[in-house]
Amino acid sequence: MNEEINELLSIYKQEKELIESLIESDKIDNDYKAIYLNSKILVNIQRQIRLIESLLDPHAQEKEQLKRTIDFYVNRGGFQKDNDYQKHILEQIDQKLDQLNSYKPAYFDDGQEFDDAIFDLAEQRIKGFIFNLKKEEKLFLLFERNEKEILLSITNVKRLKKKYILDKTTRNALKFIGFKEEKHIDSFVFNYNLDHFKDAIFIKTIVSRVIFDAFHFQNLDNKTTIEFF
Template sequence: MKSDLDELIAELEFEKQLIQKSIDDCVKDEDYLNAHHNYQARNKLNRELETLYKLRDPLYFEKEHILRILDMYKYSSLRMGRFDDRFLSENRQKSIRDEEEKLNRLNQQKYTYYDGQEIDNALFDLYKGKLAGFKLYINQQENIYFEFSLNNHQNLLISIDASVEAQQYMAAKSPLLFFKTKGFKINEVNNKLNYLYDKPFKDATTIKELLAQIIFKLYNASIQAPFIELIYPDHLNSIG
């Protein structure tokens, strides 16, 4: 059974095929203005698809890069044909084998995208004011979690412990540097890494993509039936 994410990707891929057909028809009819508009629509759709593919598989771009290199090598071999130099041909074949091995190693890394609604529901409740915040645990036993809250401007703030003790559970050699490349900034006062999401909140896709990349890269894990601790506002905690 396909997940919601798979269904959405399939729908957008079908829409992309229709747009491509429109582009081809416009070019055939020399209707270049509409071809240009359709081309822009296809580019926008491609960006949306890339986001979804990366959400489903954090290694998506790395795999695509290798596939492009392999296509380049194979196209070069076909183009050279019988004029291909033996030394260059052998080197090219070695390069192809090396890239294929890289791709195989990436494909062997197990990653499962969790397409549940727990994170979505918690985020929507946070923005609606039903929650004061929530914690998404990566490792309950070691008390490692992302903490979500809204700042005074109602922008989403995601925090995680940046202490030396917390870093020992991270798989990356330079975890703080990796966090910084993702937009996190360190707060020296409370020793936490903070990420500010100050865009209009429509759905949890972007946030879940960010979390999936970090959890996969730094903890060699994936979001599997996450444990979430909900933090209610004081006035709700006092009820009942």
């Protein structure tokens, strides 16, 4: 699965380089309108790159921070060999890095039905569907489509908060994955741009992160179900 996501990441990075080169040309031409428009495009591409990188390695930023701390102590003259406290700190950092490097994201595989549902939605053969995570609690992912995007939503946020299904830790995890809390519709929403859509891999990765990283597969249905509308 990572191969497909890496391929998508490569596409976005190529687009980023192209837009950056266009912005440089716009600056030479003093074309401020083009600079503004291309800068907006660049921001969106950079956001997608950060999202994909976090899908490939959710702990990438934390690992980089730990590596910078090691660099500060070891390579920039901050480390003192006879300082037991610094040795202890570095040992803790090494242990934490080992722990983070051993992390392997889990993926769900719900078979061909889910893939078919995503394709049918992308090609507008259906209006949408519900992917039940815990049906009796009405915890599900709602899949819909607008003109350019597939929307993944967790609805009834207020009710799920009251039932402690959507606690603060889970909500923060959803935000880290890329969901935004839309309070006016009582939902968390993830917008997936269809520009590079060719299969369900990316969306299945998002769903996997929701199941395993946000809800930790705790008390979810052992067998997920799909309801079309």
